[in-house]
Amino acid sequence: MSGHMNLTLKIWRQKSDKEKGKLVTYPVQNISPDMSFLEMFDVLNEQLITKGDEPIAFDHDCREGICGMCSMYINGRPHGPKRGVTTCQLHMRSFKDGDTIVVEPWRAAAFPVIKDLTVDRSAFDRVIAKGGFISVNTGNAQDANNIPIPKTDADAAFEAAACIGCGACVATCKNSSAMLFVSAKVSQLALLPQGRVEATARVKNMVAQMDEEGFGNCSNTGACEVECPKGISLENIALMNREFFVANIK
Amino acid sequence: MSNTSTKFIQSSLGKKLLMGLTGLFLISFLIVHCLLNSFIFLNDGGILFNEGAQFMANNPIIRIMEIVLFFGLIAHALQALVLTLQNNKARPVKYTVKDGKANSKWYSRSMGILGSLLLLFLVVHLSHFWIDTKAAQFDGTIAEHNTYLEMIEVFHNPINVAVYLLGILALAYHLLHGFPSAFQTMGWNHPKYNGLIKKTGTLFSIIVPLIFAAMPVAIFLGWIK
Ligand code: SF4
Ligand code: FES
Secondary structure, three states, X not given: OOOOEEEEEEEEEOOOOOOOOEEEEEEEEEEOOOOEHHHHHHHHHHHHHHOOXXXXXXXXOOOOOXXXXXXXXXXXXXXXXXXXXXXXXXXXXXXXXXXXXXXXXXXXXXXXXXXXXXXXXXXXXXXXXOOOOOOOOOOOOOOOOOOOOOHHHHHHHHHHXXXXXXXXXXXXXXXXXXXXXXXXXXXXXXXXXXXHOOHHHHHHHHHHHHHHOOOOOOOOOOHHHHHOOOOOOOHHHHHHHHHHHHHHHO | OOOOOOOXXXXXXXXXXXXXXXXXXXXXXXXXXXXXXXXXXXXXXXXXXXXXXHHXXXXXXXXHHHHHHHHHHHHHHHHHHHHHHHHHHOOOOOOOOXXXXXXXXXXXXXXXXXHHHHHHHHHHHHHHHXXXXXXXXXXOOHHHOOHHHHHHHHOOOHHHHHHHXXXXXXXXXXXXXXXXXXXXXXOOOOHHHHHHHHHHHHHHHHXXXXXXXXXXXXXXXXXXX
């Protein structure tokens, strides 16, 4: 078929957290440029199952760029070569016939490998559990105009809220720092009056948990911002730096 | 929500702030150092330069600042070491393929190496000038001490000139990341001012090292006698 590609995949195989992994080479034929990267993995896994081999474990859920599950480090970059997309939204047309593609899991002490390309990102959940919420009694939603919020703040909070918790920021950071993720959550709530009430404890607790989980220290290389599929800005990190400082001198 | 956090300075953000603040303090020293040394460009046989050096050697405030500076430098270097060790631990298994240049500058990823080079350079630099000055201060011959002549002598040696130029190059790249980075760490990130911070940082990282580099070069080429 015209335009279809033959590729060489080098994929990280690892039985469990306890065992050592290695790159295994798999040639794939006849890949349509319109397939998503994950669909190509489906094709490969079908072939492996037919041959009686163990299929490659990889995370995915929504396949439309909103759940943040599809963590793959592709040719040295999280979610592959395109900006602003997750692996599920990456199409094979971003590669060319004959390419060799190396696929590895997110690598960070805080994200241990479960199997092959799947990693345990529950460290993020534990950070969120420390303050990524507001404590309110539920009830009827308030009238929208009861709490006036400046448009710029609302926009910034909305942009911070776009974080899908995919972990690409940690994966690409040379220090495995989780600053972009944590700061997106801190900003989203710190910018809104509903979140201000608990802002002091929130930033302290979330930062403490982030450190506890073994993420590295931010050195402002800015790699996270470039690789974040949702375009979360470094401004959030600066805002968290301010919030954290102010919270500590209070 | 109750507060369960540890001390500020033990947190990753606290440690980073110390890096940024000590870095800015060291930058402020660079400005003074650069301005005073620029007296050699007057080419007056070192009269004003030596007066400046004498002033620095005798002024009590400067003497205190010298100690503060020393501690600032130690804090900056030690903290960097602690952070680097922690960061290495945060990724025990490295990537087989990592495309760093796709998302960041090489010097931003090499601050540790650049800093170590600077530290090595500093050892050489202090052994050239600072130790002699200190000795003169202690044995009371500081009034006759001629730093200018010392400088002329050191920079007639091409190896010394090369070492200084390399050290200054490391300084330039270290500043190119460190200057704007310190502001980000202090939380100064605003679309309105980011351009200004970045531009000032870049200009500073080019101009100051260039002035420093001009000193050994000018002496070596005999423009300054
Ligand atoms: S900040 Fe971006 S890269 Fe990091 S978890 Fe959120 S969406 Fe993913
Ligand atoms: S599978 Fe949900 S973002 Fe990719």
